[in-house]
Amino acid sequence: xxxxxxxxxxxxxxVLGKEELARREAFLNARAAPDxxxxxxxxxxxxxxxxxxxxxxxxxxxxxxxxxRAEASxxxxxx
Numbered sequence: 001x002x003x004x005x006x007x008x009x010x011x012x013x014x015v016l017g018k019e020e021l022a023r024r025e026a027f028l029n030a031r032a033a034p035d036x037x038x039x040x041x042x043x044x045x046x047x048x049x050x051x052x053x054x055x056x057x058x059x060x061x062x063x064x065x066x067x068x069r070a071e072a073s074x075x076x077x078x079x
Contacts, residue, residue: 004078005040005079008043010048
């Protein structure tokens, strides 16, 4: 089973950067069932973090696009 852990903002634009994506992915995969793999990804646009209802709302289009791409690439689930 392939699970995509979808972040709601472009983490590459934060001080944590791409390294945080890799750290989270390694953490999840180390704890996953033998037949399960996780892919952690962020969206391409939107606020780097959700600080308000406005930030959450403007991030929805990018998040929906990411979910559709995950489905098309064969993901069994998106978190």
